[in-house]
Amino acid sequence: MNDRTPFCYRQDQLFAESVSLADIAAEFGTPCYVYSRAAITSAYQAFDHAFGNHDHLICYAVKANSNLAILNLLAGLGSGFDIVSGGELERVLKAGGDPQKTVFSGVGKTCEEIQSALAANIFCFNVESEMELIVLNEIAGRMGKIAPVSLRINPDVDANTHPYISTGLKENKFGIPATEAERIYALAKQLPHIQPKGLDCHIGSQLTEIAPFIEAARKMLDLLARLKTQGLAIDHLDLGGGLGIRYQQESPPTITEYVKALSATVGDTPLRLLIEPGRALVGQAGLLLTQVQYLKHTPARNFAIVDAAMNDLLRPALYHAYHEILPVANRPGTSASYQVVGPVCETGDFLGQDRHLTLEQNDLLAIMSAGAYGMSMSSNYNTRPRVAEVMVDGHTAHLIRAREPIEYLYALENLLP
Ligand SMILES: Cc1ncc(COP(=O)(O)O)c(C=O)c1O
Numbered sequence: 001m002n003d004r005t006p007f008c009y010r011q012d013q014l015f016a017e018s019v020s021l022a023d024i025a026a027e028f029g030t031p032c033y034v035y036s037r038a039a040i041t042s043a044y045q046a047f048d049h050a051f052g053n054h055d056h057l058i059c060y061a062v063k064a065n066s067n068l069a070i071l072n073l074l075a076g077l078g079s080g081f082d083i084v085s086g087g088e089l090e091r092v093l094k095a096g097g098d099p100q101k102t103v104f105s106g107v108g109k110t111c112e113e114i115q116s117a118l119a120a121n122i123f124c125f126n127v128e129s130e131m132e133l134i135v136l137n138e139i140a141g142r143m144g145k146i147a148p149v150s151l152r153i154n155p156d157v158d159a160n161t162h163p164y165i166s167t168g169l170k171e172n173k174f175g176i177p178a179t180e181a182e183r184i185y186a187l188a189k190q191l192p193h194i195q196p197k198g199l200d201c202h203i204g205s206q207l208t209e210i211a212p213f214i215e216a217a218r219k220m221l222d223l224l225a226r227l228k229t230q231g232l233a234i235d236h237l238d239l240g241g242g243l244g245i246r247y248q249q250e251s252p253p254t255i256t257e258y259v260k261a262l263s264a265t266v267g268d269t270p271l272r273l274l275i276e277p278g279r280a281l282v283g284q285a286g287l288l289l290t291q292v293q294y295l296k297h298t299p300a301r302n303f304a305i306v307d308a309a310m311n312d313l314l315r316p317a318l319y320h321a322y323h324e325i326l327p328v329a330n331r332p333g334t335s336a337s338y339q340v341v342g343p344v345c346e347t348g349d350f351l352g353q354d355r356h357l358t359l360e361q362n363d364l365l366a367i368m369s370a371g372a373y374g375m376s377m378s379s380n381y382n383t384r385p386r387v388a389e390v391m392v393d394g395h396t397a398h399l400i401r402a403r404e405p406i407e408y409l410y411a412l413e414n415l416l417p
């Protein structure tokens with residue numbers, strides 16, 4: 001295992017930790033997601049250790065990969081969770097996560113979701129609008145509860161990332177404008193069933209520079225100083241997630257550099273620091289294993305048609321995202337430039353474009369850096385069952401989600417009478 005990935009070649013065969021991917025394909029079939037327990041553990045520990053003595057809570061962003069085995073692994077390491085739905089709350093509780101380490105983000109929390117989170121006694125609601133605050137106060141009142149609240153501020157910082165995953169610009173739907181924060185905090189203080197206790201922001205995902213994080217943190221600290229003059233006692237600052245990983249040529253800060261820069265910016269301020277990393281914890285820990293069905297050579301292009309598709313890994317189709325594609329067994333011969341595509345009936349169904357590969361029918365390919373926003377964004381488009389998920393731990397591969405049987409896909413449908 002090297003720094004970048006738990007996947008490496010041994011005598012021309014790609015391995016996940018100590019298990020060959022060819023063996024995993026033979027046992028569990030393809031396509032399937034393969035994760036490394038060691039990689040997730042070491043990423044979590046890198047975050048945790050980098051905080052040193054700074055009081056902190058790492059809240060894994062469940063949306064990045066919500067498999068129960070992954071949540072359970074992280075809970076066991078001491079992680080908290082950032083959830084954005086009642087469904088994610090249920091997963092966290094089912095996986096043994098601690099509600100007292102759970103924060104609830106999202107612009108559209110429903111009454112039912114708020115009720116479940118209050119009933120579970122979560123650590124904090126990251127409130128994203130004044131109306132949400134009022135609804136939360138009403139529901140908490142009906143339930144005889146006090147809702148712990150952090151206001152999510154939109155700091156208007158350019159995260160310099162793909163526009164679809166930039167969240168901290170004033171045009172974005174997320175958070176409360178910084179100019180409104182003092183007024184809404186004053187309101188929160190007056191509401192009988194609200195306990196204001198934190199301040200938070202999240203400026204976007206796949207950030208590869210440290211500067212926007214620091215700019216946002218400084219804006220939050222300025223705001224905090226202004227709130228203090230109003231007599232508001234805030235005990236934690238949540239700086240969200242967003243640390244990027246290397247998919248191709250990016251060089252994001254390391255986990256340690258990132259955490260140290262955040263702690264240094266916050267300095268001696270007596271605040272508990274929360275972060276909500278998703279991708280940086282699980283992204284490099286997973287790959288999508290797929291098999292070449294057919295090779296098609298046309299006058300215009302060479303196609304490698306594989307058994308995985310955009311419904312299994314949406315990022316290339318949705319964001320034009322790049323994922324490295326590696327052969328599971330290196331073979332000699334001359335390479336050709338391939339469009340690596342799936343069987344779905346969309347021209348946008350590609351996993352990689354213009355990839356130089358030496359291929360034969362039935363070869364296995366590994367689509368790298370697919371541990372985050374891979375399975376969690378998958379769908380059943382074209383009535384394709386969601387793929388299996390496997391977690392490797394040393395010499396052993398565990399099935400952590402079985403491939404969906406087709407009948408699950410239409411089980412809730414009814415014919416007309
Ligand atoms: C509120 C919130 N927190 C945390 C994250 C996790 O982001 P990332 O996976 O980029 O660390 C997201 C997703 O961008 C988010 O919306």
Ligand SMILES: N[C@@H](CCCC[NH3+])C(=O)O
Pocket residue numbers: 063165205206315372373377
């Ligand atoms: N789905 C995005 C990340 C979104 C983060 C959610 N706020 C991706 O695959 O890169």
